[in-house]
Every structure is written in structure tokens, then in C-alpha cells.
Amino acid sequence: MDKKQIVVVLMFAAISLAILSPVFAQQQIKLKTLMLIGKGLATLPEDPVDFMLVKVGVAVVNITTPSGKVVERGLGIMVLDDEKYRIRNVTKDEEGSISGNLYRNQTKKGSFSVSSVIKGKTEVWVGTLTIDDKSYHLYILEAPRKIKPVELKEKISEYCRANRNDPNCRERMAEYCRNHPEEQRCKEIFRKYCEKNLNDIRCREYMKNYCENHPEIKNCRLYAVRRSVKYCKEHPNTKICLKIEKDMTEYCLKNPNTERCKIFCAKHPNKCVKVIKSLADFCINNTDSATCVEYCKKHPEVCKKLTKNIIDLCTREPNNEKCINYCKAHPVACKKVTAELASFCIGREDNPRCVNYCKKYPEACKKVVIAMDKYCSRYPDRRECANFCKRFPNKCKLISNKSGE
């Protein structure tokens, strides 16, 4: 390359940069979190037929000022019939609620506050709207909004910067995921990102679809609970909240040691006085129970408590002759199925996710409901009894003494 060519290349580069630099300088707005997008109605409580159509969009925006400083602001727009209002001073909380003030021509005209609740597959935002000194009930159906590849790149990059040790976060992963958004590792990273960012509508949309196919995953079983906390605190006796509470109770009967269940059971001790186990697991330690006598006669090897050596063998070689029957009854111990799916399927033989599993492992799907006091008096050292005995030491001790008599 001679001098003339070098000069030409340099001039070309200079001109390109001179043209592009103002374009980059103007990229000062970034929608960081899309908190709420939807449409619905606002009705007057005294005359519900007097209503307005509502469209709303609320987001957390990163604004880069000319000085280069990045400012985070909650902003939005609400359209009431044909009137547009600007939303400012947005507040949100982790319990699924959003509020803000409404402005028109720089003058404050009202405010709104909504809480989310899951109805079937749809998230609905319910609350109040005050505009021009009139108060309305507000109902918003959330719109579906999928993540776009270019946004996925940003989220993957954000997650991997904060979680450098995640094995899925490899070099240039963000760019890779932009080009291959359907790749399993990209989906897995985004799911992990979303579990902590449910304030973003794109994450809610992703989790909704993911949970439809994986209802057994802990975060999916608790999704409706997490998204309806505030609403159900304020309206505990609504049909949907009673159902959510029932689901939560059932979850805690199977998983009494999870953090959320410890809180739930401390609040509602009367709801956590029983525990659900699979017939096969229950009968290992209760061969003399009326529920197990017949079962253990039929499957004596399944009711036996295996030695550690055999358990290790069965984990390693589930198809070993010594393990076949044991593994049929205890598929989790033999790593034939995840603990989450096994726990989800106890008592849910008809659930589409469980049909095949329960056909293959019927005894692992049969539900046994045990009274906690009787169970814990017998096995006070069991993990699931730790909370119960801490909460009811006298009850636990009393029965323990009685049974020892």
C-alpha cells in the first residue's frame, strides 16, 4: 500500500466517523424495563356503565444526559378514551404493584395504582385511577410482549457480567444468543435472568410460556403466588386468592423446608400441620402403618431401608438387578427423574406432565397425607420436622413422650 492509498483510506475513515458520530451521540434513550403494557377499562364505582377505554405503557428508562450521566426514570403513557396522559413518578414493588402520577401539559391531573393477579394464563392489573377528581376502578389486561433477539443480547450480556461463573456464560455468548435465540443455553440464561426480573413484561411472557411446559419447577409452582402477593394481601377472600392459597398450602405440605414455606407456615400454622409424601417413600419408614401393610407385603424389597452402599450402587447403576424394584418405587433416589417432577406428581396422576411418569412409577405418585404431630413424634430428627417441632415444641415433645411410653 503506497502513501496515496493510506491517505485515501484514512480520509474515508474520517468522513465515515464524522457522519456516524452524531448518530451515536443521539442514542440517549434506552427502555431498560418494560413494566406494564396493556389495555382495559376504567369504571365509575357508583355507575359501572360509565367507563373509559384505557391503554397504558410504563417503563423504566435509562436517559443519558448530554454530560454523559445515566439517569434512571420511571415513565409512561396512559390513554383514557382519546385523552393522552404522561405518567411520571412511577413506583413499583416486588409484590406486583405499580403506581404513578398522571400529567397533561405539565399539570398533574391524577394518579393510578394497580396490583397484578394471575387469572389462568393472563396477568391482570387491578386497582384505582383518579383523574380530574373522579375515582375509577381500573382493570388492565397485560399484552403479550416477547423478547427480541437484540434485547436478548443485552439481557444475556447483563446476566453474564453479573454471573461470570455460570457455565453457560461463555465468551461472546451475548452475540451468539442474538443470532441463536432458540438455543438451549441462551434460553437457560434468559430464564435465570427472568427469575429475578419479573418486573419486566418480557420476562413474564417468557416465564408464562416456560411454566406452561414445566409446571413442576419450583419457581413455576410459585409463579402465581409471587405475582399476586399484594392483590391477595388486600383481597384474601377472592376466589382466585383462595385457589392460590390452596396451591401454596399443597406446595408447602410437600416442601415444608423451603424458605417461602417457612414464612407461609409461620403465618398460617394451622395449614401446615400435615405433610404429603409418596406411598413408596412413606412406607420405607412405616412398614407397620395400615396404609403400608398390604403394600409392603406385595413389595417387601421396596419397603426395606437400603444400606448406603446399595443406594450408592442404585444411583450409579439403576438397571442393576438389585436395584430394579427399588428404583421403580424410588425413581428420585435412582436419579431416574428430577425431585421437582416427582414432588409435583404426587397425587397428580392425571396431570398431562405426570401421566407417563405415574404410569411408570405408580407407587411414587400415590399420595399419603400424614398428620405432622404423629409423624414428627416418631421422627423428630427428620428435616421436615425441624420447623414443626420448633413451632410446637410441647406438642412434639408430648407426643414423643407418649409414643415412648
Place this chain on the structure above:
Amino acid sequence: MLKALFLGFLLLSLIFFSGCVNNQTISKGNTTNLTTEELENQAIAEIEKEMNHAIENMSTEDIENLITE
């Protein structure tokens, strides 16, 4: 060689200078508040675009399913 280096230096100066001019153009004539308002307008316009696009994708079928569920 020296001439080429000089030309390169001149061009690079031009690039940096053009950046300064562009930044000045953005802030020139605007108070800080006005700029913030302009940026807010831009943000609201983006949110409105997102809102209209997402709402367009809400089919009546989705709403019917919700009502009948």
C-alpha cells in the same frame, strides 16, 4: 512518510473536533431542563410505540379465552 503522518494527525484532529461540534449543537440553545424534557418526550414516544405495537398483537381470541376461562 512524515507527510502521511501529518495528514493522519490532521484527520484525527478533524474527527475529534467534529465530535465536539456535534455535542455542542445538541446542548446549544437549550437549558438543561429543556434538554431533559426533550429526552423525556423521546422516551415517552418510545414507550407509546411499544405500547401500540404490543396492544395491536392482543387478538380478540386472547381476550375471549380470558373471559371464558
